Amino acid sequence: MASSPRNSRWSLAAISAGAIVMTPIPADAGECADLPVQGDGVVTEVVDARTLRLADGREVRLAGLEPVAEQREAGAAYLRAAALGHRVVLHGADDMPDRYGRQPAYVVLKQGGELVQARLLAGGHALVGIGATSAECLQQLRAAEEAGRMAAAGVWVALDVIKNAANSGDILSRIGRFTIVEGKVTSVREVGSTVYLNLAGRWTRGFAVTISRRMVGVFEAAGLSPKSLTGQRIRVRGWIERRAGASIAARAVGQIERTGGD
CATH class of the missing domain: 2.40.50.140 (Nucleic acid-binding proteins)
Structure with missing residues (x-):
């Protein structure tokens, strides 16, 4: 679906070691942040390309996206740059953890109000996954993914994704x-x-x-x-x-x- 994020601005997105591309990302948290708030906290560790650990020990799994195998290292590095040490707000239908004890959530940076998932998608470090909570949130995620594709960012450098x-x-x-x-x-x-x-x-x-x-x-x-x-x-x-x-x-x-x- 060819669409572009609303209120987009330009940000630096590292696509591989030593390579940087200018990629449009949403300037606000958008529709995914319309979901109920399920807590907040400071990010103290990036476990992997879609998992954060907060200061209170909670592990948060980024909802609505699927990491790309070829971009896992770059995605984790990008996530550290975006979220490590920052306070984030968690949004979701509920705060029920998955079977591994991780809380799935849409993660919004307290400072700047940006959706972390949108940053990863627009940088080409992840694809829209399965289980978006609302049609409006799904549309936002697809728009961020499409922005990454149009910019040939990250995984989208390849033509056969x-x-x-x-x-x-x-x-x-x-x-x-x-x-x-x-x-x-x-x-x-x-x-x-x-x-x-x-x-x-x-x-x-x-x-x-x-x-x-x-x-x-x-x-x-x-x-x-x-x-x-x-x-x-x-x-x-x-x-x-x-x-x-x-x-x-x-x-x-x-x-x-x-x-x-x-």
Whole structure:
């Protein structure tokens, strides 16, 4: 989805050792900060490219994004520069920790009021992940990611970050890895408890998006009825699986977006 962040300004984003690119990032925390406040604290450690530790011992996992393997070191360095030693405010639907005891949150810098996730996405150090709490927050994250792509920042220096659904061999090489795939839905089939969006001929030889039948109503409510996507060009993100062919299981509405075009 080609869109640009609202109220953007320019910031320095390190994309690799010794290389710097000017990348637009949001000047305010945006829609993700409209979620309820779930605490605050000073960042004393950057554990990895999406995990912070606060002075009170809490570990905070940055919600709504997926780190890029090739950018983990640069992403962690960027996160240290942006957040280490700074007070941050945590936003989210609740403060329930995950099974590892980490609190998922949208993290806003107290000084400057910027969303840390947006900085990482605009710098090309991460991709929009799965599970954004609201449609408005998801739109903000996608806009930051698109800003990074348009600036060829970080991972976006490469031209093949978004995989072509027609190139199943390339996609199969990424089994188990978080990947963005784009293509045209050629057919929609329902087999047992699963709906298949076929993006490259027969899914047994090409690529398909799978949706559990019990989730179809959720997609329909969001305007993404599987049958309505026939003939549409879409972008899907998730972990590559292999059944008969390559596939991504869509378990959340935010994984699929219409891109337009033929």
